[in-house]
Amino acid sequence: MDVARIETLFRENFTRFGDLGASLSVWRDGREAISLAAGWRDRERTLPWSAGTPVLVWSATKGPASACVLHAMQERGLTPDTRVADVWPEFAAQGKGAITIGKALSHQSGVPALDRSADVFDHAEVARAIAEQAPLWELGTGHGYGPRLFGFLLDELVRRITGRTIGEYWRANFAEPLALDFWIGVPADIVETVAPIFPPKSAPPKDRFYTAFVTPGSLTLRAFGSPTGLKSVAEMNAPAGRRASLPGFGGIGTAASLAKFYAMLAAGGALDGRTFFTAETFAWMQRTIVQGDDRVLLTETAFSAGFMRDPILSDGKKLRAIFGPSPSAFGHPGAGGSHAFADPEHRIAFAYVMNQMEPGVLPGAKALRLVEAIFA
Numbered sequence: 001m002d003v004a005r006i007e008t009l010f011r012e013n014f015t016r017f018g019d020l021g022a023s024l025s026v027w028r029d030g031r032e033a034i035s036l037a038a039g040w041r042d043r044e045r046t047l048p049w050s051a052g053t054p055v056l057v058w059s060a061t062k063g064p065a066s067a068c069v070l071h072a073m074q075e076r077g078l079t080p081d082t083r084v085a086d087v088w089p090e091f092a093a094q095g096k097g098a099i100t101i102g103k104a105l106s107h108q109s110g111v112p113a114l115d116r117s118a119d120v121f122d123h124a125e126v127a128r129a130i131a132e133q134a135p136l137w138e139l140g141t142g143h144g145y146g147p148r149l150f151g152f153l154l155d156e157l158v159r160r161i162t163g164r165t166i167g168e169y170w171r172a173n174f175a176e177p178l179a180l181d182f183w184i185g186v187p188a189d190i191v192e193t194v195a196p197i198f199p200p201k202s203a204p205p206k207d208r209f210y211t212a213f214v215t216p217g218s219l220t221l222r223a224f225g226s227p228t229g230l231k232s233v234a235e236m237n238a239p240a241g242r243r244a245s246l247p248g249f250g251g252i253g254t255a256a257s258l259a260k261f262y263a264m265l266a267a268g269g270a271l272d273g274r275t276f277f278t279a280e281t282f283a284w285m286q287r288t289i290v291q292g293d294d295r296v297l298l299t300e301t302a303f304s305a306g307f308m309r310d311p312i313l314s315d316g317k318k319l320r321a322i323f324g325p326s327p328s329a330f331g332h333p334g335a336g337g338s339h340a341f342a343d344p345e346h347r348i349a350f351a352y353v354m355n356q357m358e359p360g361v362l363p364g365a366k367a368l369r370l371v372e373a374i375f376a
Helices: 003-015 058-076 088-093 101-105 121-132 149-162 165-180 208-214 219-224 233-237 239-243 257-264 279-286 363-373
Strands: 021-028 031-039 291-295 300-303 332-333 339-343 347-356
Touching: 003 021, 003 031, 003 058, 021 239, 021 257, 021 363, 031 257, 031 363, 058 149, 058 165, 058 239, 058 257, 058 279, 058 332, 088 121, 101 279, 121 149, 149 165, 165 257, 233 239, 239 257, 257 347, 347 363
Parallel strands: none
Antiparallel strands: 021 031, 021 347, 291 300, 332 339, 339 347
16 A cells, blocks of 8 residues: 555645545554545634534445444344335335335435425424335336435334334443544534535536436436435535434544444454444445345445445446446545545445535545555
């Protein structure tokens, strides 16, 4: 691992790619090998950024949130073949009774969007809307990423299995044992320490996804608007947005903590003398359940039970390598550039967080050049 090269690329993210404040954390064999942090928390450049600066990571939250569901399933003896309705009976409405937890965790439920409005701050209302929603496609005919609604599905599964919110479950079973500064709904005393996030300065590329994203009535636009509320970056910077439990897109924390979580996964589910996952549960994270053209993102995607994977071509090569070269790697990016994953083959974990977003749902040059350098 060429640390000097990685440091150079990290600095170039500020001079060439417009980063404002950012942190990189790379773990190897259960120890932090690289920790870089630079820049500013604010656009006025009066508040320095440090490795301890927490920031919103958008959909990179889905990795920790999915781990909570899998851990709760493990503790109750459930498997991906368990039907969602077995733990959440109301979910069986509108012909969804056969949908398994594995299908739901791999975005195959057909419910990435709602036909009616539901307030993002009202979990009970959103859960009822999910249960009452008819699938938007027949089970087994495809998958479609749930950018926002997926997190409410995860939260409700944890509530039904354990009786606790997913934020509570995360703190008790992962954040506190591993001493992680990462929250799904930050406590009141942390709110003001969080760096604000800023929207992209440049226009997005003109491709299938962004054309659909601005097309009224498209599934893509509907998915990114379900449930309703918190549509602007400014709203996510407000105390209400930071304190809300939003497991699909509202996690807040440091690069080091996100990378340490994935370091545990890179080590097979154990770290610091404590085992969090059995080999069977760990395999659910690594095994691709679905791959194909994503009905929401409108590009080829692949998912295991809650985690994103790199799609594999017919010749065995990767279509893209946002998680590095290893076929065993898995994780989850966040809109605008945040990115985190585990590579069990090389026992490496990676996390990159920043406050100046770039266009795109999948990672861009800022994170990907660092990933490439780590494995060069």
